[in-house]
Amino acid sequence: MIHTGPELLISQLNDVSQGMGAENSAHSDSFATVEMICNPGGDRHHSRAMRPCAPVELLIMAGPGLCVKLSTIWRAFLLMRTVVDFALPQETYAPHSIRTEGHLTLGGLFPVHARGADGMPCGDLKKENGIQRLEAMMYALDQINQDEILLPNITLGARVLETCSRDTYALEQSLTFVQALITKDTSDVRCTNGEPPVFVKPEKVVGVIGASASSVSIMIPQISYASTAPELSDDRRYDFFSRVVPPDSFQAQAMVDIIRALGWSYVSTIASEGSYGEKGVEAFTQLSKEAGGICMAQSLKIPHNPKLEDYDKAIQQLLETPHSRAVIIFASEEDIRGVLNATKRANQVGHFLWIGSDSWGSKGNPILQLEDVAVGAVTILPKRSSIEGFDEYFTGLTLENNRRNVWFAEFWEENFDCRLLSASKREDTSRKCTGKERIGADSKYEQEGKVQFVIDAVYAMAHALHNMHKDLCPDHPGVCPAMDTAEGKILLKYIRNTSFNEYKIVGQWVENLQLRLEELQWPDGEQEVPISVCSLPCKTGERKKRLSYVLLTGIFLCYIITFLMIAKPDVAVCAFRRIFLGLGMCISYAALLTKTNRIYRIFEQGKQTVTAPRFISPTSQIAITSSLICVQLLGVLVWFAVDPPNTIIDYDEQKTINPKLARGVLKCDITDLQIICSLGYSILLMVTCTIYAIKTRDVPEDFNEAKPIGFTMYTTCIVWLAFIPIFFGTAQSAEKLYIQTTTLTISMNLSASVALGMLYMPKVYIIIFHPEMNVQKRKRSFKAVVTAATMSSRLSQKPSERPNGEAKTELCENPAADPMRKGAVEKQRQTDRDMRASAGIPAPPAVPMHSRTVESIQSSSRHDT
Structure with a gap:
């Protein structure tokens, strides 16, 4: 596919009061593959491997007659767990995970809950970013496991963890994925009965889908559906990392272009503390300097674990430069909502002109009950398409058929504003859930913007595993020993060579053709339009007459x-x-x-x-x-x-x-x-x-x-x-x-x-x-004509009864080329007119030419992504 750069959608919030095919693929128009589509310049996104520590021996008694000697890396793992445990507040929150069985296990990292307040690691449930994205992974796995062609005789399982929108908590959770990679040295260890130690080997996670935050990266092949930090393009630090969304540098350039198009020259910026916000604003600042004509009034940062006073302080600082109404905001959903709330408390509704990044996008949660503050906001998100199969899947979920999702009961209470049990954490309602509620019918439902990218990431991983299986296990049904012991670097090679085919809109026709030739892609990577002519036009002196x-x-x-x-x-x-x-x-x-x-x-x-x-x-x-x-x-x-x-x-x-x-x-x-x-x-x-x-x-x-x-x-x-x-x-x-x-x-x-x-x-x-007549005449004996009705037997058909409700287009022979044919056509037309008159049917109106979309099958990925 010919990419001149990633394609972004720009949306504006109006004043309101309130990919693969649809079933088996979820590829977007521009980002339906890993990294290279999002970063045409050739940067790759990778992860950082852990370094071994100095040799230390540690013996742990695992039970009567059972002892275990852990190696250096195991020791490092325990130390990291200890550090993280002390870094996080000790509270009653009980982490959960989703585990489904399979021959190969894919890990998943999703922000099911928001960042907690008052020392809590996790906060409120995130219905869109969390539950929908999580279910998108489960939906994609179901589709792949039902596919007889993709990974035959192999079932993909899942180990899904949540990140609580916090990097330290996500790090603790992601350590679960590397347990199976840790080598245990038992050469010098014997149990009390003289037997060698016995280990319960944890499941091996071959690849990870996620995470949403840019700061989480591990040494397992990882495909992110939402991490957009530019530094992830550094292949020296993040050599296991890939993604299906563009880095922030592209949307920063889009923001600069929007501001210049609107004629604004004095702007401020707000960023969430961390890689996503700070790097995004940094890219915007650099690009605005290069473009020229844009002055920076304020550049503010929302700290980790912010309080209401932090948001109010940010708004007061923005008001110090009242002429700078345009505000560029690279922040998390929680910080966007906090800024909008502070604006409302400061009675500045309608003052600021917001330009939001993809974390805002087209989501409804950041502006819930704050629509009046966000009216006129212009937001950016990667171009994507809605997955119809997922809509049917998600709206069909109930408490009975979705017991594998340990957070679904909490989602049910939140979504329908009810309580399932008397011991429920919800105290703001006394209404009991009946279990008969339905998503989309009894509650508002709209597909979250990055659902498609989650499905893209899962399918990219599945195709990579499929190609690896064909090479390592050519005559072996299921997972062979060579594949079971393969390292992550081998799978990474296949991930970077995964390609998808899809339809990409390259033009449209409304009375005249608008075709973007630069976006067309041809077989064998040809850049020029292939030739299909009777004979090539001759150059000067080469007429060959x-x-x-x-x-x-x-x-x-x-x-x-x-x-x-x-x-x-x-x-x-x-x-x-x-x-x-x-x-x-x-x-x-x-x-x-x-x-x-x-x-x-x-x-x-x-x-x-x-x-x-x-x-x-x-x-x-x-x-x-x-x-x-x-x-x-x-x-x-x-x-x-x-x-x-x-x-x-x-x-x-x-x-x-x-x-x-x-x-x-x-x-x-x-x-x-x-x-x-x-x-x-x-x-x-x-x-x-x-x-x-x-x-x-x-x-x-x-x-x-x-x-x-x-x-x-x-x-x-x-x-x-x-x-x-x-x-x-x-x-x-x-x-x-x-x-x-x-x-x-x-x-x-x-x-x-x-x-x-x-x-x-x-x-x-x-x-x-008459040099103006020195052009080649092109006449055809066949012409396409549009007719409202083609046969007299169809005169009674309504438009809705015709295929697609459209007038039929036929290829008819030109009557002028054949006198006998001309007479037959005139006779048929007269018969039609007589039948209409006898039946009292008026003459059919002229058929309008409808807009047609021109589509070309494109490959939406590049090799070596």
């Missing part, structure tokens, strides 16, 4: 023979007379015969097959013409051999009664029979060419030389029919020599003039006097 040159040469020789016929005879002149007497006509008619024969063979074979006939190329035409001319030259050579040219003095031409007055005439030794034989072959070519001209008289006008050639041959035949009686009728005349010579030269000159005038003069006239 070789037969025209041959014909002009023959016409020129026909004129030259006049001077040879009246020249003083000698051996050389007589030799040239023999050569050129029939050669000029032979060359002319050989060229015309080759042309008419070619046209005839094309249409005759076209009646039987679509295959082009043989020998119709310019080279073949020259070869055929040369063969016909060689026959004439061969006859002349035989003539030279049998009767060498010489001159004679003929006294019979000037006989007198008085011998003393007799005078001889010097002439070439050529008899009348020899002249006729020399011209006979040319006349045979002329007659044959005339026959073909008659046969090709009804060809389409696209072959615009057929009719002029026909007229030329008809006129030439008349000229030579007049020549024969004059030439032979004067055989006994005293002026025989002069009459025959004059008749011969005039006939040849007339033949040449007829060909020159009928074949070339019209073209010269157009070129000189």
